[in-house]
Amino acid sequence: MRIAVIGTGYVGLVTGACFADHGHTVIGVDREREKIQRLNRGEVTIYEVGLPDLLARNLGRTLSFTTDTDEAVSASEIVFITVGTPQGEEGEADMSYVVEAASGIAAAINAYKIIVNKSTMPVGSTRLVDRVIREKAEGEEFDVISNPEFLREGTAVRDFMNPDRIVIGTGSQKAAGIMAELYRPLNAPLFITDPASAEMIKYASNAFLATKVSFINAIANICEATGADVKEVAMGMGYDHRIGFEFLRSGPGFGGSCFPKDCQALIEIARNSGYHFHLLEGVMQVNQEQIKLTAGKVERRLGGLEGRQVAAWGLAFKPNTDDVRDSPALEIISLLSAGGARVLAYDPQAMENARASLPGLECAGSALEAATGADILLILTDWDEFKMQDFRKVAEAMKGCDVLDARNCLDPLALRRLGFNYEGIGR
Ligand SMILES: NC(=O)c1ccc[n+]([C@@H]2O[C@H](COP(=O)([O-])OP(=O)(O)OC[C@H]3O[C@@H](n4cnc5c(N)ncnc54)[C@H](O)[C@@H]3O)[C@@H](O)[C@H]2O)c1
Numbered sequence: 001m002r003i004a005v006i007g008t009g010y011v012g013l014v015t016g017a018c019f020a021d022h023g024h025t026v027i028g029v030d031r032e033r034e035k036i037q038r039l040n041r042g043e044v045t046i047y048e049v050g051l052p053d054l055l056a057r058n059l060g061r062t063l064s065f066t067t068d069t070d071e072a073v074s075a076s077e078i079v080f081i082t083v084g085t086p087q088g089e090e091g092e093a094d095m096s097y098v099v100e101a102a103s104g105i106a107a108a109i110n111a112y113k114i115i116v117n118k119s120t121m122p123v124g125s126t127r128l129v130d131r132v133i134r135e136k137a138e139g140e141e142f143d144v145i146s147n148p149e150f151l152r153e154g155t156a157v158r159d160f161m162n163p164d165r166i167v168i169g170t171g172s173q174k175a176a177g178i179m180a181e182l183y184r185p186l187n188a189p190l191f192i193t194d195p196a197s198a199e200m201i202k203y204a205s206n207a208f209l210a211t212k213v214s215f216i217n218a219i220a221n222i223c224e225a226t227g228a229d230v231k232e233v234a235m236g237m238g239y240d241h242r243i244g245f246e247f248l249r250s251g252p253g254f255g256g257s258c259f260p261k262d263c264q265a266l267i268e269i270a271r272n273s274g275y276h277f278h279l280l281e282g283v284m285q286v287n288q289e290q291i292k293l294t295a296g297k298v299e300r301r302l303g304g305l306e307g308r309q310v311a312a313w314g315l316a317f318k319p320n321t322d323d324v325r326d327s328p329a330l331e332i333i334s335l336l337s338a339g340g341a342r343v344l345a346y347d348p349q350a351m352e353n354a355r356a357s358l359p360g361l362e363c364a365g366s367a368l369e370a371a372t373g374a375d376i377l378l379i380l381t382d383w384d385e386f387k388m389q390d391f392r393k394v395a396e397a398m399k400g401c402d403v404l405d406a407r408n409c410l411d412p413l414a415l416r417r418l419g420f421n422y423e424g425i426g427r
């Protein structure tokens with residue numbers, strides 16, 4: 001099939017590269033000229049395992065990139081919209097990039113096309129995109145459908161190629177049939193529903209997962225106060241198949257480009273429909289408190305922040321990505337710096353993006369260098385690289401011996417044996 005993907009960020013680039021690898025002809029479009037130039041040179045613009053191979057294998061064969069929406073859309077029968085839908089001023093999803101993309105598509109329609117809303121968009125967006133295109137492309141034949149994406153950064157290629165399910169929201173049998181054919185090689189359950197339900201499935205799924213995270217963080221705080229260990233508690237809960245093991249890891253709060261903004265957008269969707277989503281507001285509040293609580297733990301351990309040095313390991317919102325959007329690590333570092341601490345940070349992939357969002361951030365060339373002279377070691381992202389450090393050397397390099405493992409990813413006994421004062425979350 002001939003496919004255009006509008007927006008070559010985390011979702012668009014992975015989507016395009018994966019379909020190209022299946023043998024489809026894919027043109028990726030982005031408004032950022034420099035990004036397109038880099039991609040056409042074969043440079044991968046984001047850190048994502050497996051993506052460099054896909055690009056190397058398919059670029060110039062089934063995969064190409066352009067800034068010209070017109071060229072890409074007119075050459076394609078399926079057009080994916082994968083532009084950003086960031087948080088707007090009132091918490092709602094900002095649809096301006098989607099509307100701009102839809103207008104660009106409308107100008108280029110020349111034969112039947114399926115326009116696929118893959119970005120996370122509020123309920124009603126399939127109708128909105130249909131309206132925007134119809135106004136400008138009167139008389140043209142097309143279907144706008146919803147097909148939300150569930151991949152996770154860090155495992156995006158694997159997730160895209162092995163999804164738990166594929167959700168298609170459309171009333172058009174023709175579009176559903178073509179999409180079923182497109183996704184057939186993935187061999188995943190195909191759930192075809194109406195557009196509004198498809199749109200809600202994405203928000204409800206993210207909000208539910210965020211709820212699990214805040215729930216276990218709240219339990220972690222009670223564990224700390226009562227002498228239970230949240231890791232044991234989560235394990236014991238997870239054996240119940242109705243609960244499951246996933247997303248029951250306590251930490252410094254959830255972040256990333258999706259959970260915070262999607263929860264906030266769902267709260268707004270609910271408000272606009274006359275429902276007050278108290279539960280989800282609570283989830284967001286627990287998350288904000290968790291971020292502050294983590295910074296507060298550092299302050300408590302050090303007996304004040306003024307003049308103290310903190311080694312912050314991890315800046316990305318999760319391991320195996322360079323994405324720092326809404327990363328709790330950055331918020332915690334800001335709180336510590338505001339309190340008078342000197343923070344020296346290290347992340348295997350996310351330092352460039354972190355410096356761009358947190359000007360003045362001091363970064364080290366290695367985990368060990370960040371720890372040198374530090375009063376406390378703070379683990380903010382559970383990269384494997386941190387778990388595999390030689391902690392004997394870390395102990396020698398540090399000035400103090402406190403470790404706050406905000407990801408519960410290190411071995412408390414091993415660290416205590418080396419003389420560290422280990423503290424986790426909820427343990
Ligand atoms: N990142 C994730 O893990 C993830 C997972 C599932 C769903 N989503 C959703 O997918 C959407 C995209 O997320 P992302 O993380 O890939 O965003 P991103 O910011 O990484 O990428 C968006 C890209 O779209 C480009 N763009 C914006 N307007 C454009 C236009 N009119 N024409 C061409 N290009 C344009 C931007 O330059 C950017 O490169 C969002 O709605 C997000 O919520 C993201």
